[in-house]
Amino acid sequence: MPLYRVGAVTESMILARGLRKSFGDFEAVKGIDVDVRRGEAFGFLGPNGAGKSSTMRMIASVSPISGGSLQILGMDPATDGPAIRGRLGVCPQEDTLDNELNVRDNLYIYGRYFGIPKGEVNSRVDELLEFVSLTEKAKAKVEDLSGGMKRRLTIARSLVNRPDLLLLDEPTTGLDPQARHVLWDQLFRLKQAGVTLVITTHYMDEAEQLCDRLVVMDKGLIAAEGSPRQLIEEHSTREVTELRFGITDETNPHELIAEKVEDLGRLEVLPDRILVYSPDGEEVIAKVHERGLDPIGVLVRRSTLEDVFLKLTGRTLVD
Amino acid sequence: MASTVPDTGLSLVTGTLRQTDYWWTVFKRTWKGGVINSFVSPLFYVVAMGVLLGGFIAGDPAKLEGATSYLAFIVPGLVATHAMTIAVGETTYPVMGAVKWHKTYYSMIATPLEPRHLVAAHMMFVLFRLATACGVFMLVLAPFGVFESWWGPFLAFGSQLLVGMAFAGLVYGYSTRIRSESAFGVLFRLGVLPLTLFSGAFFPISNLGPVLEWVARLTPLWHGVNLSRMFCLDTVDWPLAALNAVVLVAAVVVGWFWSVSGLEQRLAD
C-alpha cells in the first residue's frame, strides 16, 4: 500500500483517505483526504456544521470512522486507539474540565491518566500553569475562571503528556478579542517549539494567523486546500472593493447596479453590499463614479480567506 | 466496531489504578455526606423499626425465619438493602453527570483510558463505599446480640458487598443507556422502592402469599437479604446459600458487561 510508504518517509502525522462519518442516516463527513506532516500547523476552516468536530473526534481516536481510511502517527485508531491517544493532546470544542476539581488538580489528575509518575506530573503542571499564565489561579475553582482562562487551562491540560500532535477544536470561539490574542500568542509559541498543530475554526483571521496550510471545509467535504496565501491567490484577487448603496427595496437595486459594474471584475452580491474582485481597487472606484453610480460607502481591502470561502461556496463563513 | 478486548491498550488493572488520584479527590469531597447517608440514616432505621416498632412484634423464631427478636430479623436485611441503596446512589446521578453534565468521561477517554477502565474504577469506588458503610454498620450492631455466630457476620458482610455490586453493575448499565434523569424516577419508584419493601428485609416473604413470594425470590435483592440473614442468624441452608451466591455473582458478571457495553456505545459517536 502506498499509504504506508508515504507515512514512513515524510513522517505523516495524519493520513486520511476518503474519510467518512455518519450518524444514522446523516453523513457529517463525506469522504475527505487529509495529510498532516510533522511540525506543521494545519487548519480546517469552515462554518458551523461543516463536519470539523466530527473529523477531529475521529482523529482523536475516540469516534470510530464510518468509511475510508485513517492513520494517526502511522497507527490505526481502530486497533491502536490507546497508543495513539497517549501521544495526542486534545482540546475539544466543548469544555470538559472537571468543575469539581481546582485548576491545578485538573492538570494533575489528567496527567496521571497517562501514567506519568507523580513527581514528574507535578513539575509539568507547574511549568504548564506558568506557560498559560494561570499560576496565581492554581487553587481556584474552575467555575470561577473566565472563558479565556478555561480555554487556556484546557490547552495546558492537553499538553501535560508532551504530545506529538495537538488537536484544537475551535480554540477561541466565544472569547473576547483580547483573550483570543493571548491564546493565539500561546499557540504561536507552541508552533515555534515544533509542536504539530491541527486547528479547526470558523474565523478566517485565526486560520490566516496560525495555519501554514489549511483545507476549506463545507458540508462534509473539502472545497480547497493550500496555504492561506495560495488559497487567496488561487481563488481571489489581491484587492477587493466593497460598495454599499443605501437602503435596498423590493426592486432590489443591488441586482440592477451589479449589472452596471459586472465587467469590472467578478462580483459577489450580498444583502448589504457588492464585492468587486479586481486587482486594483482604486481603478474600480474611479470607474464606478464614471458610470454615475454613487455608493454611500466604499472600501478597498486585501482579499481574505472569507473571500475564498464565499467564492467556493457562495456563502459567508459566519452567519 | 467497539470491542471489549482491544489488541493494544492498558490492562484492566493499570487503567484502573491510573484513576486512583481522581477517585481520591472524589472521596475527599464526598466523605462527609457519605457519613450521614451511610451510617446515621440506617441507624435511625434500626432504632425506629428494629427497636421501637420491633417492641410490638413477638420474637417468634418460627415466624421470623429463625430470629429470636424482630431486631435480629430486620438487621441483616436492612444492611443488605442499604448496600443496594448505596450502590444505586453511586451509579445513577454520578454516571449521568460524568456523561452528560460534567462530561468528565469525555476527557478521560481522550487519554489512553478506555470505557472498561472507567467502569472498573467506578466499581472499585462503589465497592469501597459498600465495604466501609456495611462494615461499620455491622460493627455497630454487634453489641446488640443480633449475630448468632462469630463467623456468620463476616460471610454476611461478603454477601452484602455482593448484592451491592450486583446492583451497581445493573444500574450503571441502565444509567449509560438513558438520556434524561427523569428515567431515574422510574428506577427509584418502580425498582428500588418495591424491592426495599417487598424483598424480605422487613417481613418474611412467606407473608406475601405463594405467588408474590416467588416473585420476590426472583429479585436480586432477596438473594442478598436471604444470604445475609442466614449467615447472621446461623440458619444456613447451604444449597440455598450456594444458589443465592450464584445468582448474585451472575448478576455482577452480567452487570459488568452491560455497563461496559453501555458506556462504550454512549461515548462512541
Ligand SMILES: Nc1ncnc2c1ncn2[C@@H]1O[C@H](COP(=O)(O)OP(=O)(O)O)[C@@H](O)[C@H]1O
Ligand atoms: N453525535 C451526533 N449525532 C448526530 N449528528 C451529529 C452528531 N455530531 C454532529 N452531528 C451533526 O453533524 C454535522 C457536523 O457537525 P460537526 O462535526 O460538529 O460540525 P462543525 O464542528 O464543523 O460545526 C452537524 O449537522 C451536526 O448536527
Ligand SMILES: [Mg+2]
Ligand atoms: Mg465543531
